Amino acid sequence: DTGVSQNPRHKITKRGQNVTFRCDPISEHNRLYWYRQTLGQGPEFLTYFQNEAQLEKSRLLSDRFSAERPKGSFSTLEIQRTEQGDSAMYLCASSHFSGNTIYFGEGSWLTVV
Amino acid sequence: EDKVVQSPLSLVVHEGDTVTLNCSYEVTNFRSLLWYKQEKKAPTFLFMLTSSGIEKKSGRLSSILDKKELFSILNITATQTGDSAVYLCAALLGSQGNLIFGKGTKLSVKP
Secondary structure, three states: OOOOEEEOOEEEEOOOOOEEEEEEOOOOOOEEEEEEEOOOOOOEEEEEEEOOEEEEEOOOOOOOEEEEOOOOOOEEEEEOOOOHHHOEEEEEEEEOOOOOOOEEOOOEEEEEO | OOEEEEEOOEEEEEOOOOEEEEEEEEOOOEEEEEEEEEOOOOOEEEEEEOOOOOOEEEOOEEEEEEOOOOEEEEEEOOOOHHHOEEEEEEEEEOOOOOEEEOOOEEEEEEO
């Protein structure tokens, strides 16, 4: 499978715990995006990387959220001190430098209880 | 503020019907308009539209963009139950290649 890969696919955590999601983009894609989607809404942009550089962060990305892409390949999204409002599907996507056609992974569902 | 608005938000039809989904956008640095289909998992790519008036087709699905009026439509002819999904419209911004999504149209096709 050469698509965008995300894990874990599902995570249930207690409020206050930290969680980390991993994304492996399509291998030749140098742009990587994180989005968040809640029920009944379209995906909302969180942040994006070009190679290892994080070039933009949404205002939605509070200080409890941090994303890295240390070698310009896979990326991690960490949420510290989770809150119930963090419950959502976290989507990773990747594209070529041109940005044309962004492909999404299967998503990581987070439930904070 | 950049925004993408889709209508209707939900739609129920019977197999064989033709449907038209609408998407309007107001964004800065617009590059392209993308349509995705989402079935309880990640969005899957359908179309990317960059030029006005050029229809793109894939089987029973077709889409067109009007850059003057800032909208796009997605048509599905002879609908099937397998077309039931949320259809997302997104504006691709020029500088970073970021997508601004609408809320989606939930299509339900009854047998």
